[in-house]
């Protein structure tokens with residue numbers, strides 16, 4: 002690859018000074034003249050029919066300017082997730098939500114909303130709404146919800162009782178034959194918890210309706226363009242009359258708002274349309290916990306056939322996820338779970354079946370990793386069980402079976418590069434793998450080391466559609482405006498995209514400005530998710546930059562009387578490659594062109610391929626055998642990211658993912674009581690890792706360049722937690738010899754397991 | 762609702778604002794004084810996004826009644842540096858990649874500042890302790906701790922001069 006001067010450098014992030022000064026604007030900071038505050042009334046029941054709703058008292062309450070419920074909002078079905086705008090036929094999107102419905106399906110479901118002059122008045126007013134409910138039978142467990150006596154949440158589903166969308170089936174080779182060839186067959190089922198994104202800024206939207214009917218929505222969405230379509234469709238407006246944008250920052254996402262920000266946008270919009278004034282809807286933390294998507298809980302079963310030497314001959318997987326009350330991403334997540342689960346190891350005979358099941362709980366949706374962490378907890382735990390049984394080193398069995406470029410797999414794109422072996426070797430060295438099992442015995446605190454490997458995607462295709470566009474405009478002074486539809490939710494998107502633009506154009510980084518995440522100033526982009534921005538949006542930006550560059554060189558070639566092919570742009574100068582004396586500053590070229598009636602405008606329109614990033618996680622833990630407390634001592638994450646455009650941003654992504662992975666493994670879970678109420682609905686009841694819980698972290702960047710990206714990039718946004726939980730679980734097994742088939746592995750569970758082991 | 766005039770020294774300047782008895786200091790700062798740099802992540806004293814410094818101590822402004830700040834010296838993220846001269850913590854948070862979404866950042870910086878104002882040679886443990894009440898869901902805390910260490914060093918050499 003050509004030497005780069007901006008790509009690969011830790012330039013100052015474009016958003017960081019603003020954010021450090023408290024000057025960056027988030028949706029929750031917006032205040033407009035005459036703005037009202039919206040508050041939502043939520044269901045106390047997990048499943049009920051609204052027999053009667055009387056909003057008259059609330060309407061009369063002084064300061065109240067709008068009250069909305071199912072009676073006066075559009076009866077248009079939708080899906081809050083961006084998938085509904087991008088399901089590829091013959092599959093059909095599952096649209097099972099209204100802004101408000103006459104049936105509520107989980108505790109926290111929307112019943113009505115009020116807009117008032119102040120938040121206090123809005124809060125008083127929702128208490129004045131009288132609702133008469135008829136309680137309906139409810140079901141909370143996906144296995145129960147498939148039984149014939151279970152209540153139907155959304156009527157008959159074509160694939161089975163309470164099953165949204167299509168069941169997923171993937172197959173290659175002959176699984177039964179593979180199991181016959183095996184010397185040993187292993188089968189285990191693993192149970193996964195509900196994890197919450199817990200992004201720091203709650204779901205929020207501000208809607209403003211102009212006198213001409215045009216609507217502007219500032220919101221926390223990770224996908225302004227798809228959200229524009231969802232909102233325009235609900236309210237029956239031309240897409241061009243609905244502007245969705247970030248203001249421009251979002252306080253985190255981790256998947257929770259790929260599509261709408263729960264229902265903040267449509268509720269703010271419905272209220273604003275009725276009040277004819279701007280309305281701000283900000284979920285409080287409890288609402289964010291109980292009434293916006295979570296990671297899917299569920300069950301994953303893995304059956305693997307193995308030869309004595311550790312070669313995998315067959316693998317059969319089944320994924321069963323709890324969809325919660327509405328589909329959201331529940332049709333796609335089981336697919337990613339299976340596809341990722343089957344794509345880390347070479348195995349000629351593989352099969353996957355999976356689907357989700359509706360229950361009366363908070364909807365499961367997208368969260369960093371999107372099914373993959375669920376898959377890999379199961380797979381990587383089982384690989385260690387197999388290694389233990391066959392007396393193999395956990396690293397050897399992985400190296401022996403790991404996927405390599407050119408191997409056959411279930412995915413429709415090719416694996417063209419892999420640095421996985423390097424990841425495993427470097428990670429093993431960093432964790433001191435050779436010392437595994439050699440630590441002193443006898444103490445009540447037992448140390449152990451474990452590993453987990455994995456892969457992921459670099460965009461959303463083939464699980465849903467994916468494409469990107471970008472514009473590059475060269476100003477008359479040679480500075481550049483880059484327009485891209487993707488948000489920057491803290492992942493450094495605008496900085497890395499600007500780096501790629503500057504590098505491609507041969508201009509300095511400080512000459513680039515970015516307009517982003519705004520349906521009015523940027524072309525369509527499916528948004529920030531699926532670890533795709535640096536890869537897919539990046540390819541579009543490079544295409545736009547190359548298009549602009551071609552126009553510049555064509556123009557300059559005439560001026561300089563040199564063939565276009567002999568020209569290059571370097572350091573803001575157009576120069577002849579073989580005769581660098583011959584040069585023109587870019588600002589001169591741009592202003593000359595301007596005086597002759599030409600502006601250089603580059604357009605990039607791309608449909609990305611896809612590429613697997615690779616990763617190996619290593620954990621060292623210390624288990625206190627007297628209390629059951631697990632302390633993670635060190636985590637190493639070696640990741641093949643293809644090319645780190647900005648290494649510091651990449652490390653930051655990995656550290657953040659690791660921290661969420663520690664939480665997934667050891668402490669984070671939303672549980673329910675038998676009334677369908679969420680028991681962990683705030684930060685004090687939901688155990689997020691804080692600074693004192695974080696061990697030594699080591700992020701190792703491996704760069705096996707990816708041929709399908711101009712700079713060799715692969716995705717990294719989600720990979721940091723794909724294999725963290727199994728690495729920790731495997732380390733715990735190494736420390737105390739106890740295998741956990743369920744996460745989070747809490748102090749209490751470990752303590753009980755230690756007692757049981759003693760009593761055996 | 763009954764209102765009273767709140768007087769305080771905000772970022773070094775005296776201010777007066779009419780506030781309600783049940784307003785929190787966070788409401789007063791964000792809504793009445795337009796200082797939106799201080800964030801609200803929970804409103805219950807559980808996340809630290811609203812951390813400000815009152816009379817030298819880091820507090821969660823979402824659980825402090827506004828009137829409790831009467832005559833107090835209050836510092837917010839807006840008051841500790843300028844674009845021309847960032848506070849050492851702002852400088853190092855930027856340079857060490859300690860900022861991702863940025864929503865926890867103001868509170869995190871204020872917690873760290875309260876520590877460094879008293880102790881410019883903190884241990885790693887003291888830093889962790891100082892920010893233990895500040896949730897960051899993006900960074901995994903490592904780069905934040907490194908940034909605070911580096912700011913402490915900057916402040917040591919500034920004070921040494």
Ligand code: FES
Pocket residue numbers: 800801802803804805806807808809810811812821822823824
């Ligand atoms: S907003 Fe004050 S602690 Fe969370």
Ligand code: FES
Pocket residue numbers: 201252253491859860861862863864865866896897898899900
């Ligand atoms: S940077 Fe996003 S929460 Fe800390």
